[in-house]
Amino acid sequence: MKLAGQEDVQSYLAQAQARGTLPHACLFTGPGGVGKRSLARWLAALGLCQAAVGQPCGTCSGCRAVALGTSADLCWVDRGAERQGISINQVRQVQDFISLGSLSGSVRTVIVTDAHELSAEAANALLKSLEEPAEQVRFCLTTSAPRALPATIRSRCSVFNLRLASASQVAALLRTAGAPAAQASELAAAAAGRPGLALRFLREPELYSTRVAASQEALAYLLQPSWTSAQAIAARFASAEGETSGEIRVRALELLSLWSEAVFEALRWRVGYEKAARYQATRDAVQLVAGRWRKPNLLAAAQLIAKAGDRLRQNGHVRLTLESCFASLALLAPDL
Numbered sequence: 081m082k083l084a085g086q087e088d089v090q091s092y093l094a095q096a097q098a099r100g101t102l103p104h105a106c107l108f109t110g111p112g113g114v115g116k117r118s119l120a121r122w123l124a125a126l127g128l129c130q131a132a133v134g135q136p137c138g139t140c141s142g143c144r145a146v147a148l149g150t151s152a153d154l155c156w157v158d159r160g161a162e163r164q165g166i167s168i169n170q171v172r173q174v175q176d177f178i179s180l181g182s183l184s185g186s187v188r189t190v191i192v193t194d195a196h197e198l199s200a201e202a203a204n205a206l207l208k209s210l211e212e213p214a215e216q217v218r219f220c221l222t223t224s225a226p227r228a229l230p231a232t233i234r235s236r237c238s239v240f241n242l243r244l245a246s247a248s249q250v251a252a253l254l255r256t257a258g259a260p261a262a263q264a265s266e267l268a269a270a271a272a273g274r275p276g277l278a279l280r281f282l283r284e285p286e287l288y289s290t291r292v293a294a295s296q297e298a299l300a301y302l303l304q305p306s307w308t309s310a311q312a313i314a315a316r317f318a319s320a321e322g323e324t325s326g327e328i329r330v331r332a333l334e335l336l337s338l339w340s341e342a343v344f345e346a347l348r349w350r351v352g353y354e355k356a357a358r359y360q361a362t363r364d365a366v367q368l369v370a371g372r373w374r375k376p377n378l379l380a381a382a383q384l385i386a387k388a389g390d391r392l393r394q395n396g397h398v399r400l401t402l403e404s405c406f407a408s409l410a411l412l413a414p415d416l
């Protein structure tokens with residue numbers, strides 16, 4: 081199966097597999113929804129497919145077990161529903177999986193998604209496994225934040241930066257999934273080359289409307305920043321009933337990435353690279369921000385937001401980090 085936007089990586093990996101030169105450990109990087117997990121699953125199937133047709137056939141028992149998540153030769157590690165990071169215990173389970181060996185003699189795959197969520201202890205333990213490759217075991221890590229991953233782990237992996245799919249590829253995917261043409265092109269534009277995100281927009285309309293609202297709020301703030309609204313937005317995102325601190329942190333990171341997207345949209349508009357808004361509803365606001373903000377200030381704003389994201393990933397205080405980020409943005413804003 082071809083994954084939209086990842087055809088080159090797939091063909092490279094399939095050829096490497098045929099030559100017997102597939103890397104012992106791959107790291108797939110790229111923004112959320114671009115296809116990192118799908119590609120990781122595809123890679124696991126590449127090692128387990130019994131059809132020997134150069135790529136996963138999708139119908140043999142090996143491929144089906146990977147698709148259903150029932151394969152005994154695949155160990156899938158993620159941060160779990162609590163979103164509390166990836167623990168040392170999870171990595172110990174990986175080590176058990178490796179030491180068991182394969183009954184069928186086939187290539188076994190360990191997939192670690194959101195690898196930047198590994199605790200320091202877990203990352204160290206995983207590093208040991210990466211440093212001492214076991215026969216017939218392959219690692220595949222995914223992350224949307226490669227800089228947050230220890231350099232020691234990054235350097236043990238062959239890094240593949242996943243490409244964005246084209247808008248027409250994403251729209252076609254959405255139409256196949258049942259979306260009417262107009263909705264397919266609207267959601268494809270909003271997903272900006274990320275097929276997984278586009279499909280989530282289709283299945284979870286609330287997610288889409290929340291994103292539009294967050295983008296509107298970010299643009300409104302850039303047009304009229306104030307200490308009061310900085311505090312209000314930060315407080316709203318840092319205090320949620322019944323959520324764990326890990327969940328709040330993840331949501332705050334999502335918020336920052338939406339703000340960053342809004343800034344980059346205005347920047348692209350400002351430099352004339354692309355006069356288009358991601359969401360139909362925010363087109364006017366993007367144009368206004370692009371008209372008022374200077375290029376260097378928009379760039380500095382994007383850097384501020386990226387730094388705030390780094391601080392959050394390093395366990396910075398959520399409300400204070402957001403507050404100080406938004407307040408600093410106000411200093412960059414044009415005089416009203």
Ligand SMILES: [Zn+2]
Pocket residue numbers: 128129130131136137138139140141142143144
């Ligand atoms: Zn197969």
